[in-house]
Amino acid sequence: MNCIISRKGAKARRSRYPVPDLLVSFRSATLRLCVSIFLGSILAITSTSSAQSSLAEVVAQTEPKIVKVFGAGGLRGLEAYQSGILISGEGHILTAWSYVLDADIVTVYLNDGRKLSAEVLGMDPRSEIAVLKIDGQDLPHFKLPDAVTLKSGAKILAFSNMFGIALGNEPASVLHGVVAARTDLAARRGAFETNYRGPAYVLDAMTNNPGAAGGALTDAQGRLAGLLGKELRSSTSNIWLNYAIPISELQPIIDQLIAGKFRPLAREEGQKKPKQHHTVAALGIQLVPDFLPRTPPFVESVKPQSTAAKTGLKADDLILFVNGRVVASCKALADELSFIDRLDPIQLTVQRGQELVEIELVPEP
Amino acid sequence: MTKTSFRTLIVAASCLFGHWSFVIGHLFAEVPKAVLDAEQARITAIQKAVKPAVAVFANEGNGGGSGVVISPDGYALTNFHVAQPAGSYMKCGMADDRLYDAIIVGIDPTGDVALIKLLGRDDFPAAVMANSDDVKIGDWCFAVGNPFLLATNLQPTVTFGIVSGTHRYQPPAGTLLEYTDCIQTDAAINPGNSGGPLFNANGDLIGINGRGSFEKRGRVNVGVGYAISINQIKNFLGCLKSGRIVDHATLGATVAMSERGSVRVSNILETSDAFRRGLRYDDEIVSFAGRPIDSPNAFKNILGIFPKGWRVPLVFRRDGKEHSAYVRLAGVHGEEELAQLLSRRSRQEEIPPEGPRPRPGQPGAPRRPDDQPQPAPQPKPDDQQPRPNPGRAGRPSEKEFEIPAEIEKLIQQKTGFANHYFNELHRDRVWSAFNGKADFSQVTGPWKLRGDMIGVGKVEVTLADDASSGTFPQGAVKLDASQDLDQQLGPAGSGGLLATLHLWRQMLVEGPQKFGNVTYYGTAPHPAIDGPADVLIASRNVAEMQLAFDPAGGQLIALEVVVDPTDDGCEIRFADYRDVGGRPLPHRLEIRRGDELFAQIQWNQIELASSTEEKKP
Numbered sequence: 001m002n003c004i005i006s007r008k009g010a011k012a013r014r015s016r017y018p019v020p021d022l023l024v025s026f027r028s029a030t031l032r033l034c035v036s037i038f039l040g041s042i043l044a045i046t047s048t049s050s051a052q053s054s055l056a057e058v059v060a061q062t063e064p065k066i067v068k069v070f071g072a073g074g075l076r077g078l079e080a081y082q083s084g085i086l087i088s089g090e091g092h093i094l095t096a097w098s099y100v101l102d103a104d105i106v107t108v109y110l111n112d113g114r115k116l117s118a119e120v121l122g123m124d125p126r127s128e129i130a131v132l133k134i135d136g137q138d139l140p141h142f143k144l145p146d147a148v149t150l151k152s153g154a155k156i157l158a159f160s161n162m163f164g165i166a167l168g169n170e171p172a173s174v175l176h177g178v179v180a181a182r183t184d185l186a187a188r189r190g191a192f193e194t195n196y197r198g199p200a201y202v203l204d205a206m207t208n209n210p211g212a213a214g215g216a217l218t219d220a221q222g223r224l225a226g227l228l229g230k231e232l233r234s235s236t237s238n239i240w241l242n243y244a245i246p247i248s249e250l251q252p253i254i255d256q257l258i259a260g261k262f263r264p265l266a267r268e269e270g271q272k273k274p275k276q277h278h279t280v281a282a283l284g285i286q287l288v289p290d291f292l293p294r295t296p297p298f299v300e301s302v303k304p305q306s307t308a309a310k311t312g313l314k315a316d317d318l319i320l321f322v323n324g325r326v327v328a329s330c331k332a333l334a335d336e337l338s339f340i341d342r343l344d345p346i347q348l349t350v351q352r353g354q355e356l357v358e359i360e361l362v363p364e365p
Numbered sequence: 366m367t368k369t370s371f372r373t374l375i376v377a378a379s380c381l382f383g384h385w386s387f388v389i390g391h392l393f394a395e396v397p398k399a400v401l402d403a404e405q406a407r408i409t410a411i412q413k414a415v416k417p418a419v420a421v422f423a424n425e426g427n428g429g430g431s432g433v434v435i436s437p438d439g440y441a442l443t444n445f446h447v448a449q450p451a452g453s454y455m456k457c458g459m460a461d462d463r464l465y466d467a468i469i470v471g472i473d474p475t476g477d478v479a480l481i482k483l484l485g486r487d488d489f490p491a492a493v494m495a496n497s498d499d500v501k502i503g504d505w506c507f508a509v510g511n512p513f514l515l516a517t518n519l520q521p522t523v524t525f526g527i528v529s530g531t532h533r534y535q536p537p538a539g540t541l542l543e544y545t546d547c548i549q550t551d552a553a554i555n556p557g558n559s560g561g562p563l564f565n566a567n568g569d570l571i572g573i574n575g576r577g578s579f580e581k582r583g584r585v586n587v588g589v590g591y592a593i594s595i596n597q598i599k600n601f602l603g604c605l606k607s608g609r610i611v612d613h614a615t616l617g618a619t620v621a622m623s624e625r626g627s628v629r630v631s632n633i634l635e636t637s638d639a640f641r642r643g644l645r646y647d648d649e650i651v652s653f654a655g656r657p658i659d660s661p662n663a664f665k666n667i668l669g670i671f672p673k674g675w676r677v678p679l680v681f682r683r684d685g686k687e688h689s690a691y692v693r694l695a696g697v698h699g700e701e702e703l704a705q706l707l708s709r710r711s712r713q714e715e716i717p718p719e720g721p722r723p724r725p726g727q728p729g730a731p732r733r734p735d736d737q738p739q740p741a742p743q744p745k746p747d748d749q750q751p752r753p754n755p756g757r758a759g760r761p762s763e764k765e766f767e768i769p770a771e772i773e774k775l776i777q778q779k780t781g782f783a784n785h786y787f788n789e790l791h792r793d794r795v796w797s798a799f800n801g802k803a804d805f806s807q808v809t810g811p812w813k814l815r816g817d818m819i820g821v822g823k824v825e826v827t828l829a830d831d832a833s834s835g836t837f838p839q840g841a842v843k844l845d846a847s848q849d850l851d852q853q854l855g856p857a858g859s860g861g862l863l864a865t866l867h868l869w870r871q872m873l874v875e876g877p878q879k880f881g882n883v884t885y886y887g888t889a890p891h892p893a894i895d896g897p898a899d900v901l902i903a904s905r906n907v908a909e910m911q912l913a914f915d916p917a918g919g920q921l922i923a924l925e926v927v928v929d930p931t932d933d934g935c936e937i938r939f940a941d942y943r944d945v946g947g948r949p950l951p952h953r954l955e956i957r958r959g960d961e962l963f964a965q966i967q968w969n970q971i972e973l974a975s976s977t978e979e980k981k982p
Contacts (some may be wrong), residue, residue: 113660167662171530175527
């Protein structure tokens with residue numbers, strides 16, 4: 001019943017990156033780190049004479065493409081901010097999918113201090129990205145087709161709103177480092193809690209701090225290479241991982257998000273609901289209390305002997321998709337079910353711990 | 366993770382700066398000259414920068430941090446939170462393999478800066494202070510210091526990075542430490558780096574490392590370190606040399622971002638100097654201290670870089686019209702409040718030490734093998750805030766204090782002071798530079814001054830110990846020194862011209878020792894001269910006095926007397942010093958009140974009677 005959702009395209013690439021076990025990969029990463037830092041330093045020196053001023057110039061040219069995203073959160077351990085990058089002149093913003101976006105109003109601060117409300121255009125829980133849209137034109141932005149692919153040892157810069165240090169028109173924080181490895185996050189199944197399972201850049205830089213998710217990974221020339229991931233700590237070794245997702249992995253999904261494919265509640269006006277439709281309660285699902293503007297639809301409990309119980313839905317599962325449509329909140333879930341005839345089966349995609357699980361609910365006659 | 370990256374750094378550093386460069390040269394015979402030049406430039410910068418770096422060890426190796434020497438006579442900067450647990454006396458190691466005695470000079474608890482003085486040499490290697498406002502995001506930089514108190518062989522650790530942010534504002538973190546206008550770097554800043562220097566690629570000092578954003582990953586580097594900008598410290602340096610506990614400044618007004626997208630006054634004290642200079646509620650702040658204000662953080666940043674008592678230019682806008690004023694900044698804390706906060710802070714420092722605490726000259730404590738997973742750090746309730754990173758915690762036991770007798774002479778405890786010895790030292794230095802030209806202790810008789818109030822009329826003043834009097838174009842004024850001065854502020858509109866002249870004479874005749882209550886404030890800018898003036902502060906009767914001296918010639922350039930702290934006082938600016946009986950005296954006076962010029966006086970005749978007895982026959 002459990003299956004890992006893979007995307008087209010990712011499979012083929014994955015085979016090129018062997019899957020080491022955690023410790024081995026860490027050791028080899030350490031080794032690679034030393035070598036790459038050594039090489040990186042040489043590279044740094046190569047470019048120092050011209051880079052001393054030009055690195056500051058690269059940063060100055062890149063900063064306007066970085067935005068600060070503010071939304072839900074604010075409780076201890078849950079920061080109400082993250083990072084994002086402009087990917088079109090009209091105001092499309094690529095960011096990380098997280099609880100921060102579970103707010104009525106998502107606010108974006110541009111580099112020049114302008115404060116704008118953003119619409120969540122779409123989100124893909126599997127790759128943990130979302131696309132926002134703000135009103136704008138001729139905004140400085142990264143051109144996604146120009147994104148570069150990096151090799152181990154490449155010098156990188158990381159731009160983000162980590163720790164929420166930068167406010168208003170203050171420029172985002174910049175870190176420098178090297179790509180320690182390009183490897184597959186799926187190798188860390190059961191160790192790192194992440195939905196994303198594709199290739200990732202492992203970075204020798206303390207990039208993945210609170211609020212850094214959604215920030216930009218660039219090469220030393222400021223060319224976009226990846227999207228900074230979330231805070232990630234191995235549950236077996238307690239090691240924090242600094243990683244970014246290559247833009248090439250995300251490009252197809254971003255296109256779909258912009259096209260509105262994963263748009264939550266994107267339903268044609270006037271679509272009729274079946275007379276007898278599914279409800280959360282009838283399926284035997286008890287959700288968590290719905291007290292946020294967008295309470296994530298976590299399963300509080302499952303009624304024994306119910307349809308949900310028989311098909312293996314469990315307490316603490318987070319329902320992400322219903323029949324392939326994103327459900328971002330308890331309300332959205334209830335609404336989505338109201339469009340499905342009570343006699344029709346339902347395909348659920350749920351997040352269970354760090355796993356994505358596919359469940360088919362077949363109503364009993 | 367940190368140990369790994371630390372080891373990596375060492376590997377990288379040894380690759381770069383050791384004999385490997387020779388090997389590299391042969392392995393890659395085609396290394397371009399630009400590469401070798403850049404490598405050499407970096408080596409030169411680091412060689413230059415490690416020399417003034419200081420490893421601070423408090424009391425018998427109980428803890429410590431880092432520091433940096435900034436003048437050949439041994440003045441060195443460190444963090445307040447490093448110096449405070451160490452007390453008045455500490456040991457400082459330098460890269461020359463020597464351990465020096467050092468004593469506390471002055472502290473800035475709010476800004477987390479302490480000035481200490483290393484003893485025993487007058488030719489210490491000193492760091493060159495850069496202009497930290499020139500620092501740009503993306504600039505290479507490196508920290509030199511004593512992370513995890515590793516410098517048991519006194520050799521500092523160099524960590525390399527870039528500037529991640531400039532002009533950052535970090536609010537007080539549960540303590541009174543506030544980092545304003547600071548530099549953010551991804552060079553590794555770990556516990557023990559506190560107080561150490563951050564250098565630019567040229568090896569010039571741009572800041573003092575003191576803080577990091579530490580959250581759930583434990584108190585080690587997470588790529589976010591903050592350095593107090595060296596430009597802020599330059600502003601405070603004169604005050605720190607005074608041995609005082611230096612306070613930060615407030616405008617007496619708060620600002621907020623308005624709906625209209627401008628920074629506006631959201632609250633203002635009617636007793637503040639800013640209010641007297643015309644600032645009102647809802648006025649738009651255009652610039653402050655010469656820097657444009659586009660956010661409340663920018664305002665707080667600028668406010669944070671000035672010590673209490675400085676005057677800075679303020680430009681504000683009301684109804685489309687811009688107004689400019691020089692505003693005197695008041696203190697953030699009352700003196701007692703500051704003392705209370707200091708004691709509260711020292712309690713908050715009582716957190717369990719982390720990492721090895723090796724003593725100088727002894728091997729470090731054993732460490733965990735690197736491939737063993739480290740236990741997850743348990744966040745404390747207050748761990749969500751960034752906080753300072755001292756290399757130690759807890760107060761030293763008094764038993765461990767054994768200050769050598771000759772050093773003990775250089776330490777004087779007094780309320781309001783970190784080390785009163787330095788206040789006397791600088792007060793006497795300033796006074797003798799001024800008074801060395803003339804001794805007024807013999808002219809204790811009445812002083813008669815005659816001249817013109819320019820464009821207004823004749824002035825005649827008689828100044829004496831017990832009573833002074835004067836005839837001004839505004840009328841005749843008498844002053845009885847035994848009565849409260851706040852009722853004797855004539856002539857009208859001057860804010861106390863006769864009282865100020867009276868106190869001027871008394872100070873000249875008596876000198877600071879006899880006058881009493883004279884302390885060295887430090888340095889502050891004065892409009893009459895370029896660069897900072899040396900300032901003495903004194904009190905007598907109900908009056909607070911400020912005397913500004915030109916460090917270049919030692920001359921007294923201004924005296925301001927304030928009898929009511931909620932009102933403008935009277936300031937006399939002295940110029941045109943000419944010889945009177947072997948003593949230089951000012952013949953041109955500019956009398957100012959607040960922003961207004963009250964009058965200018967030119968003395969034509971000055972008579973100093975040597976004593977009252979001499980006058981009688």
